[in-house]
Amino acid sequence: MRWMIIDTDYGMFLNDLAARHPGLASMTFAEQQRIRFDSAFAQADFYDRHLRPQGHQMLYVYLNNPAMQNAWYLADEAHRFGVLRRPIWSFRYRVLDHPNPEGNDLILHQVRRFRPQVVICQTSQISGELLREISRFGVFIIGDFAVPVDPGTDLRPYDLMISAAPDLVEVFRAQGKTAEHHPLGFEHTLLQHLPPRSETYGATFVGRLTKGHQKRISWLERVTARLDVDLWGEISGVEEEPERLVQAMKPPLWGRDMLALFRAARLTLNRHVDSSATLAVNMRMFEATGCGTLLITDWAENLADYFEPEREVVTYHDPEECADKARWFLDHDEERRRIAAAGHARCLAEHTYAQRARRLEALVRSHMGERAAR
Numbered sequence: 492m493r494w495m496i497i498d499t500d501y502g503m504f505l506n507d508l509a510a511r512h513p514g515l516a517s518m519t520f521a522e523q524q525r526i527r528f529d530s531a532f533a534q535a536d537f538y539d540r541h542l543r544p545q546g547h548q549m550l551y552v553y554l555n556n557p558a559m560q561n562a563w564y565l566a567d568e569a570h571r572f573g574v575l576r577r578p579i580w581s582f583r584y585r586v587l588d589h590p591n592p593e594g595n596d597l598i599l600h601q602v603r604r605f606r607p608q609v610v611i612c613q614t615s616q617i618s619g620e621l622l623r624e625i626s627r628f629g630v631f632i633i634g635d636f637a638v639p640v641d642p643g644t645d646l647r648p649y650d651l652m653i654s655a656a657p658d659l660v661e662v663f664r665a666q667g668k669t670a671e672h673h674p675l676g677f678e679h680t681l682l683q684h685l686p687p688r689s690e691t692y693g694a695t696f697v698g699r700l701t702k703g704h705q706k707r708i709s710w711l712e713r714v715t716a717r718l719d720v721d722l723w724g725e726i727s728g729v730e731e732e733p734e735r736l737v738q739a740m741k742p743p744l745w746g747r748d749m750l751a752l753f754r755a756a757r758l759t760l761n762r763h764v765d766s767s768a769t770l771a772v773n774m775r776m777f778e779a780t781g782c783g784t785l786l787i788t789d790w791a792e793n794l795a796d797y798f799e800p801e802r803e804v805v806t807y808h809d810p811e812e813c814a815d816k817a818r819w820f821l822d823h824d825e826e827r828r829r830i831a832a833a834g835h836a837r838c839l840a841e842h843t844y845a846q847r848a849r850r851l852e853a854l855v856r857s858h859m860g861e862r863a864a865r
Contacts, residue, residue, distance in 0.1 A: 492855075494542070494549045495607035495630075497598070499614045503725055504532055504745050505556060520562035524551070527559070532746035533774075534613075534844075537678045541848035550605045552598060554616060560597055567604055595621050602628055609855055611635050612649075619645025631859050637675070637773075638703075638766050651858045653851075656772040657793060671854050674797070675774040676847040677781030677838050681750060688783050691755040692721050694817045695784075697744055698762075698775070700726045700736065707762045708733055710789075713810035715739065718817055720760065723752070753782035758820055758827065760813060761788040771797060777842050780804065780834035785827050787817055797842065803834040 509515045512526055528536040539549040553559055595618075602610075602625050610625055611633045626632055626648050634646065637655040639662070646652070652663040652670040663670035700708050712733050714720065723741045726732055744752055753759055761775045771791035779786040780798065788794070790806040798804040805820065807813035820827040 492547050492609060492852075493605060493607045494538070494547060495552060495602065495605060495610045496538070496549060497552045497554065497610065497612045497614065497617055498533075499555045499616055500527075500532070500553055501725075502555070503727075503743060504530075507743070507745065516558040518562065520559065520566040523559045523562050527553075530746040531678065531681055531750065534675075535678070535746065537676075537844040538848050538851065540678070540680060541845045542852060545852075547852075550601065550607065552601060554594065554598075554614060557594065560594055563601070564597060599624055602630065609633065609859075615640040615644045619648055622648035631855065631862065633855070635673070638764065650862060651854070653854065655774075656767065656770060658770055669858060671858075673851060673854065674842070674847065675772070675777060676842045676844045677777035679781065679839055679843045679845065681747070682781075684747070685751055685754050685782070687754070689755045690757045692752070693757050693821055694718055694720045695723075695752060695756040695759045696720050697723045697749050697752065697759070699724055699743075700729065700733070700740075702728045702730075703765055705729070706765045708736070710762050710810045710813070711736060714760065714814045714817075717811065717814035720817075721756075723749075750778060750782050753779050753784045756784045757824075758785035758787055758817060758831075760817065761786060763789055763791070767791075776804070777838055780831075780838040781842070783831055783835040785820060785831040786834055787813060787820070789813075798834055798837055801830075803830065803837045805830060 508526065508530060515523060515526065518526075536549075536551065543549065598621065606628075607630055609631050612622070613635045615636060622632055622645075631650050632648055634649040634652045635654070636652070636659065639659065640646075646663070646666060646668055649668060652660070652668045653673040654660050654663070654670065655673060655675045657672050660670045660672050696711065698707070700711070708729065712735065715722075715735060721741070722736065722739050723744045725743045726737055726740060759779045761773070761779065763771065763773055767773070769792050771788070771794040776786060776788060776797060780803070786804045788804055788806060790800070790808050794800055794804070794806065800806045805816055807816055
């Protein structure tokens, strides 16, 4: 089966990637894709790692990365005609705040050339009009969203909605869409490329602080008033920047670098995005436990579906309890290591992308079969 995954990347991540790899925009598509995937940021090529050995093929398209899109076009033209034809765009490496409307023709060209049977949209920034054009090729279109989509988003072209957020699944179903719960996970093969466990850092936090994280900002301000925490992340788009956090925050860590930090941390703190309400959905739960550090996370009514609270992860109900529990576990190494080890074992046993890939394939085959039968 051929899969096309359409997504966007954080602008800060793409800028950092370009700074680390001079001349990135002039590299071939294969080189740019390798560098992007080697970063292990977000879900990278995790599905591809486990589905390709089963005979599947995947093409990853990043709407706000015209350099990689342009490189794909050049590689495809060279393959078709045996010569390097002119590029679609002439530009220096840059990151687009929004997908490039001029790139829609290229996406349709990619659909014609790659002939995917499945398209998974992991960004709502793709237009309904473009999706309807794609659907004319007989493609099974999936929307994969873990946070609420904009109210004006056209969901009609989607054949199936999947989400790591159980409450969003119910929202999609209420709107008349076929929807399934599909959790995030941890890519366990990364462990062989990460440093061994150490305890260089005490309490840590890695994450974004934006206008969609107002509750997280308030929580972190109150936690850091009671506890020394090493902070890494991005603060942007907020009306009033929290001065203490701005001064303490180190530059963001992405993918492999973040996982290496978790390997070196005694514990890490997690607070879900504001839209998650009372449900546990985010990827940090699996990244932290997968790396073997103690996860202290906000209590959620469905957390026990993934980890046993207080045995495999530690929970809190308010910032003060979070800080107090973190301090206690920093003073009690045996208990901290015991819970961290249990969470690590549970993550590797039940929450890897090898398992998620098998689940995704089964969901897609089942719903494609249902559509064909109608």
